Amino acid sequence: MNEVQRPWYETTMRWGQTNLTEIDPERYDHEHWERQWTRTSVDGIIVNAGGIVAYYPSEHPLHHRSPYLGDRDLFGEIVDRARGLDLTVVARMDCNRAGERFFAEKPHWFCVDAAGVPYRAAGRYISCIHSPYYDEYIPEILAEVIDRYRPDGFADNSWSGLSRDRICYCRYCSASFTQRAGAPLPHAHDWSSPVYREWIAWNYDRRIEIWDRFNEVTRRHGGTHCLWIGMNSAQMESQSANFRDLGRIVQRTPLVFIDHQRRMPETGFQANSHTGKLVHDLMGWRGQAAESMAMYNHYMPSFRTASAPEPEARMWAVSGMAGGILPWWHHIGSAHRDRRQYEIAPPLWSWHQGAQRYLVDRQPVANVGVLWSQHSFDVYGRDDARMVAESPYEGMVQALLRERLTYRPVHTSRLADVLGELDVLILANVGSVSAHDADLISEFVRRGGGLVLTGESGLYDEEGTRREDFVFAELMGATALHRHHGDRRLPETSWEVSPAHTYLELLRPGRSESQSHPLLDGFESTDQIPFGGRLECVKVTTGRAVATLVTPYPAYPPETAWQREPATALPAAIVNEPGSGRVVSLPADLDRCFGRGLQPDHARVLGNAVRWAARQRIPVTYEGAGTVDLHLYRQGDRLVLHLVNLSAAGAWRMPMHEDIPIGPLRVLIDAETAGVDWSDQPLQARALVSGLELAKSSTRAGIELELPRLVDHEVVTVEPQ
Ligand SMILES: [Zn+2]
Numbered sequence: 001m002n003e004v005q006r007p008w009y010e011t012t013m014r015w016g017q018t019n020l021t022e023i024d025p026e027r028y029d030h031e032h033w034e035r036q037w038t039r040t041s042v043d044g045i046i047v048n049a050g051g052i053v054a055y056y057p058s059e060h061p062l063h064h065r066s067p068y069l070g071d072r073d074l075f076g077e078i079v080d081r082a083r084g085l086d087l088t089v090v091a092r093m094d095c096n097r098a099g100e101r102f103f104a105e106k107p108h109w110f111c112v113d114a115a116g117v118p119y120r121a122a123g124r125y126i127s128c129i130h131s132p133y134y135d136e137y138i139p140e141i142l143a144e145v146i147d148r149y150r151p152d153g154f155a156d157n158s159w160s161g162l163s164r165d166r167i168c169y170c171r172y173c174s175a176s177f178t179q180r181a182g183a184p185l186p187h188a189h190d191w192s193s194p195v196y197r198e199w200i201a202w203n204y205d206r207r208i209e210i211w212d213r214f215n216e217v218t219r220r221h222g223g224t225h226c227l228w229i230g231m232n233s234a235q236m237e238s239q240s241a242n243f244r245d246l247g248r249i250v251q252r253t254p255l256v257f258i259d260h261q262r263r264m265p266e267t268g269f270q271a272n273s274h275t276g277k278l279v280h281d282l283m284g285w286r287g288q289a290a291e292s293m294a295m296y297n298h299y300m301p302s303f304r305t306a307s308a309p310e311p312e313a314r315m316w317a318v319s320g321m322a323g324g325i326l327p328w329w330h331h332i333g334s335a336h337r338d339r340r341q342y343e344i345a346p347p348l349w350s351w352h353q354g355a356q357r358y359l360v361d362r363q364p365v366a367n368v369g370v371l372w373s374q375h376s377f378d379v380y381g382r383d384d385a386r387m388v389a390e391s392p393y394e395g396m397v398q399a400l401l402r403e404r405l406t407y408r409p410v411h412t413s414r415l416a417d418v419l420g421e422l423d424v425l426i427l428a429n430v431g432s433v434s435a436h437d438a439d440l441i442s443e444f445v446r447r448g449g450g451l452v453l454t455g456e457s458g459l460y461d462e463e464g465t466r467r468e469d470f471v472f473a474e475l476m477g478a479t480a481l482h483r484h485h486g487d488r489r490l491p492e493t494s495w496e497v498s499p500a501h502t503y504l505e506l507l508r509p510g511r512s513e514s515q516s517h518p519l520l521d522g523f524e525s526t527d528q529i530p531f532g533g534r535l536e537c538v539k540v541t542t543g544r545a546v547a548t549l550v551t552p553y554p555a556y557p558p559e560t561a562w563q564r565e566p567a568t569a570l571p572a573a574i575v576n577e578p579g580s581g582r583v584v585s586l587p588a589d590l591d592r593c594f595g596r597g598l599q600p601d602h603a604r605v606l607g608n609a610v611r612w613a614a615r616q617r618i619p620v621t622y623e624g625a626g627t628v629d630l631h632l633y634r635q636g637d638r639l640v641l642h643l644v645n646l647s648a649a650g651a652w653r654m655p656m657h658e659d660i661p662i663g664p665l666r667v668l669i670d671a672e673t674a675g676v677d678w679s680d681q682p683l684q685a686r687a688l689v690s691g692l693e694l695a696k697s698s699t700r701a702g703i704e705l706e707l708p709r710l711v712d713h714e715v716v717t718v719e720p721q
């Protein structure tokens with residue numbers, strides 16, 4: 001199929017969005033925004049059509065028009081301008097709220113609490129996703145917009161209805177749930193109740209039903225390629241709170257719209273490359289994922305009309321590009337006192353246009369997979385899922401980054417397909433693992449795969465019920481004791497009581513180098529490292545403990561800060577070699593601890609665990625001072641390498657104020673693990689940001705590249721000349 005025939009969702013590589021506010025019909029400047037579209041080389045725009053506020057003269061009596069619209073059709077005018085420049089047009093909807101007039105006409109379409117009192121947000125009423133508002137009203141609006149304007153597709157901002165923290169008791173919810181569950185709606189959030197768990201499943205299913213229903217409507221009215229795409233995020237917490245099952249959603253659309261507009265303090269810029277890789281793992285690397293990126297000041301607190309600090313917005317965008325995300329600039333409102341925000345996107349978006357063929361349609365080269373389980377987040381994490389289930393994952397991937405190890409996120413639904421491409425699978429406290437997935441993983445290990453498990457991984461079944469023993473007990477060479485030591489949260493206490501003043505004793509029989517396990521590499525000068533976290537108590541069976549817990553002792557006054565008791569026999573790290581595989585289990589939650597405290601010792605143990613389990617097979621790493629988010633891809637007979645410089649202090653405490661260049665860096669690519677053998681061929685290594693031709697050397701064992709300087713990011717293509 002040639003370029004002309006390919007549908008818009010495959011060919012639109014850069015996006016722009018002026019998110020209209022109610023006043024904008026009075027002040028929207030077409031010339032200004034057309035110029036911005038051109039300066040940023042966008043292929044498509046997202047423009048507000050309707051939902052909460054309509055920007056066109058809708059025929060529907062309840063569709064609230066902007067009070068400033070008058071006789072204008074601002075949406076239609078913008079569509080015409082964009083069409084004049086041959087741009088893709090996506091109509092933006094915002095489905096989930098309405099005002100007084102709508103509520104007065106259709107009170108039953110809105111969410112209510114158990115007493116029948118409507119749930120409200122910012123003075124508006126929240127439409128119920130189980131009501132005809134979604135089944136009838138929104139489809140009518142979608143049809144109206146298509147019939148009049150023929151947009152290429154739709155984006156929907158807050159499409160997924162009432163969030164999980166509240167239960168709607170409207171007549172539609174009541175009838176639908178009772179029909180499905182044979183029981184009335186749950187009275188409270190109680191994960192131990194099967195009815196509540198059914199309510200969760202019913203809610204997830206309804207979002208999928210709505211996704212399919214809206215797409216059926218848009219395709220019927222607008223043709224096969226007229227897609228409706230709701231916004232999603234790759235944060236487990238946000239997806240679960242809104243009943244959006246990332247796996248099921250991404251697998252039913254060729255284009256994903258991501259609403260993750262800025263960096264969060266705890267996950268950093270690298271969260272954006274992670275998002276791109278996770279979404280592409282689910283949809284395939286030929287599919288596209290575009291992300292709304294704030295050009296406004298979206299930090300703490302947010303200033304919706306002020307400019308983002310330029311380095312901060314740029315770094316977020318380049319981190320996304322490293323994960324294959326397509327850039328999409330986003331401004332709130334069409335006129336601003338702070339015009340600096342218009343200057344952020346043009347250079348980077350234009351660079352993207354020049355480099356785009358290297359930035360999409362490629363395969364990640366990574367032999368380490370980290371299992372991403374939204375299901376475990378829900379049924380195991382339950383009411384404290386962020387702390388229980390997501391923070392260990394975040395800490396683990398942060399540690400891998402610091403240890404200069406690359407990885408790929410693996411969604412649970414992709415396990416069977418991906419395991420064959422991995423040397424190591426990591427379960428960062430994935431408590432709930434189905435028997436089916438456990439079988440796949442066990443088979444992988446027995447055939448020689450590596451497995452790194454932390455915390456309670458595999459101790460719970462698919463329903464989130466605690467098993468009698470770890471489903472991986474045999475692989476771990478350890479058995480559950482069903483108790484734990486310490487806490488997930490750092491206790492907020494003074495030094496006067498020190499429950500988290502714990503350590504790990506490193507076990508070296510006879511203290512001999514030869515008997516020290518590689519898990520302890522780098523700790524030759526110490527017998528203990530700090531801990532301070534939660535340890536799941538286990539008993540070793542066939543495995544070998546290489547570290548044990550030292551229980552708390554006083555921290556203050558200093559005269560009392562000495563270890564009273566010898567180290568316990570409670571293992572904190574266990575190694576085992578079942579079949580021809582290698583397993584490291586870490587009952588000590590070093591992943592969660594690292595996410596919160598960034599202790600180098602914790603990252604080192606995690607890194608050692610992965611290196612040992614991978615038999616030291618590392619596809620790509622780097623040498624030189626600095627911290628780099630590194631990604632390697634294969635694209636036909638070419639390697640594409642991304643480096644994002646995370647060395648500035650501002651990369652670890654937002655926002656970024658300035659770039660701090662590093663270099664030189666030596667990048668080492670292991671030819672066999674990367675799947676290339678170019679030892680006899682002259683190579684070309686081009687840096688697409690700096691424009692440099694890089695010094696390189698190639699042997700059968702690997703390729704070495706010398707990057708003299710890294711400012712913010714670099715993309716290097718390596719291929720035979
Ligand atoms: Zn309802």
